[in-house]
Amino acid sequence: MKLSDFDFSRLKSFVVPALILVTVVLLIPFAFIPLLDNAKKTNDSLKQEQERLGRLSEKLDFLNSLDEKDINDKLASVELALPVGKSLAPLMVGVHNLAVNSGFLIEDISLSPGRVGTESAKKEVVTADTSQEEASQGKSKVKQDRLDRLVLSLALRGSIGALEDFLSRLESAKRLSFAGNVKANLSEERGFEVRINLLTPFRPIPKLAGDILAEPLPLLSAENEETLKLIEEFTNFTDIQINEVNTKVKDPFKGR
């Protein structure tokens, strides 16, 4: 049978259903599926927005319940233990006075500030027995903590009793100071010659990134409350008025 002999008029009645079928088939990939995708994305973003709203609401309730004066008082107390900056002058005078009150004679107090201090602190943290992997973890821990330390090297002369007393006072002092290496050698004429590396940490305010507004507010844990009580009982040896004079040195760490 040839194509020219075929009666196409018989197909007229099938045109409408065929067109409808084609339209329905085309609608699925070009309209139906994209619409569903859009609806899904909008739904996901609505869920995120609602979660964020929940967090904001919770945070606001918590903020409203906090007493700003109480927080500032506690922060002032904690600042004495772990200050934002080096607070060098009261620290050195305070350590000097502590040593003298313990019965030591001061031969020398020298300082390794800032980054150098942090390098020393890294060496102090990484112990001789630690494996390389643990050592790298120890080093990275110092970096991640962003905890800077001043290192004071003390050369003192006195007795074992004085050393015990000095270290004990340091360990219950508000400005946190930790004795690194302690060496005491008995000299017949001069008593014990003591060398101490004193690590005094300070913590600059950490920078926050990301969506801070919706970030939940941290709470004081039970351990934090205990620590707060503990450091409030510590002695403040840096509560010293130091009269500032113009030495014409802008930055003692860099020289003139």
Place this chain on the structure above:
Amino acid sequence: MAQGINLLPEVTEQEVRKDVYKRKLNVVSIAALLAVALILLGIFAYQLSLKTLKTRAERESKNLEEQISFQKEKEIAQRALVDKLDQIDKLLDEAIPVSSAVANVSNLAKGSGRVTITALDVKSDGDVDVSGKASDSNTLGKFFNALISTNIQNIFDEVTLTTLSGERGEPYNFTINMDFKLKGLKKNETF
């Protein structure tokens, strides 16, 4: 003549069925199209409602953000407080109570009789070297045993006599190495 001539062509049963099928096909096609159109309309309406809800949630969030921003200083203070206390907790937990190491060595030496400490080296990892003089072997033994016994209290561990020298009639010179096990400054143990 009674018989008439039927000029109408005969419609076969097949053709009647064909017409019925054609009509059914048209109805089904139109119904399918309407159904798809309804579904699409439904999805549109759903999406519109989602967008409305999202806009409302964003507006409320903005309002809450403004209220939170007014209390920015309080938030900064609270974050700084918790951050510092966490750091202090860590420092106090990891610190070695060197005063306790010195006190324990000194007290044990005094309790053992005529033992004189001539050198003491406490490292940051808790490794301790004690050098001194003991009047006689009994005194040295008493001191050494006292150091070993504190292992029960987990104060000194791996106590090793590293050097020993002495001449007749002279005190013994000794060096002892040990690990100081105590950690943390929240509690201090002195024997």
